[in-house]
Amino acid sequence: EADIYQTPRYLVIGTGKKITLECSQTMGHDKMYWYQQDPGMELHLIHYSYGVNSTEKGDLSSESTVSRIRTEHFPLTLESARPSHTSQYLCASSGSKQVSGNIQYFGAGTRLSVL
Amino acid sequence: AQRVTQPEKLLSVFKGAPVELKCNYSYSGSPELFWYVQYSRQRLQLLLRHISRESIKGFTADLNKGETSFHLKKPFAQEEDSAMYYCALLNAGGTSYGKLTFGQGTILTVHP
Numbered sequence: 001e002a003d004i005y006q007t008p009r010y011l012v013i014g015t016g017k018k019i020t021l022e023c024s025q026t027m028g029h030d031k032m033y034w035y036q037q038d039p040g041m042e043l044h045l046i047h048y049s050y051g052v053n054s055t056e057k058g059d060l061s062s063e064s065t066v067s068r069i070r071t072e073h074f075p076l077t078l079e080s081a082r083p084s085h086t087s088q089y090l091c092a093s094s095g096s097k098q099v100s101g102n103i104q105y106f107g108a109g110t111r112l113s114v115l
Numbered sequence: 116a117q118r119v120t121q122p123e124k125l126l127s128v129f130k131g132a133p134v135e136l137k138c139n140y141s142y143s144g145s146p147e148l149f150w151y152v153q154y155s156r157q158r159l160q161l162l163l164r165h166i167s168r169e170s171i172k173g174f175t176a177d178l179n180k181g182e183t184s185f186h187l188k189k190p191f192a193q194e195e196d197s198a199m200y201y202c203a204l205l206n207a208g209g210t211s212y213g214k215l216t217f218g219q220g221t222i223l224t225v226h227p
Contacts, residue, residue: 031213040199042219043159050213059216090159094213102147102205104215106159 002027006091006107013081014115021076021110023091032074033104035090036060043090049074081114088112117142119204121218128192129226136187136221138176138202147205148185149215150176154198162187162200172196192225199223 004025013019025032034047035058045058049068063085064078074093078085088111092104118141128134140146150162163171165178165185176187185202200221206214 033214040220040222043201043217045214048214058214092159102213103149103161103164105161108158 004091004093004105004107006089006110008110009108010111010113012113012115015080015082017081019078019081019112021089021091021112023074023076023107024072025074025091025093025105025107026072027093027095027105029093029095029105030071031094032068033092033094034058034064034066034074034076035092036062037088037090037109039088047076081112083114086112086114117204117206117216119202119216119218121200121202121221123221124219125222125224127224127226130194131191134189134192134196134223134225136200136202136223138185138187138218140183140185140202140204142183142204144207146178146180146185147207148176148178149203149205150174150185150187151201151203151217152198153201159201192223194225194227197223197225 007022030051032049035043036046037043044060046060046062047066049055055066064076066076088109090109091107094104120139149164152162153159174189178185202218203215
């Protein structure tokens, strides 16, 4: 079934640890996005990619990094987690205008807590 | 720069009452707008988009270019409409094509 998957759903980790949030989609989409969202607050785009080996920083500055080696996979990495990174991270994907009308489809999110 | 403003952070209505969630935008080109909804413990999902001109779950939204607004309306609110609603504007220019700018979101609560 076509979907967008994020793992883990919840992560509690200590300060200074390196973490990778996984995002994979089987939608056949070329564009992928990472958003940061505090509970009940607005979404901030932190990274996006228009295809393999294409990554750009979003509107909100983030210490995280991303990679896009495969079309379906768009992991986000924090080299050294800090309490200020505590948030929910949402992954999304979209296809061409002709295919899906610029609609972004979202994963269930990863809720990260850094102690 | 494009911007989306949702002036109401919280909105409470009673079941059966009309509801309107406000959204204003600033964009120099021809806008393409969306409403996304996030129900409790569910993922963010598309509710409707203006180019479809359709009604979803009884909700409609009309693009008013003169007022630069895209308000979401429903004549008779239901308890299951309680959720977080986000208005979003598509960036249709150049290298940023496909990005969405989201508003701050409105939490709608429908009381029985």
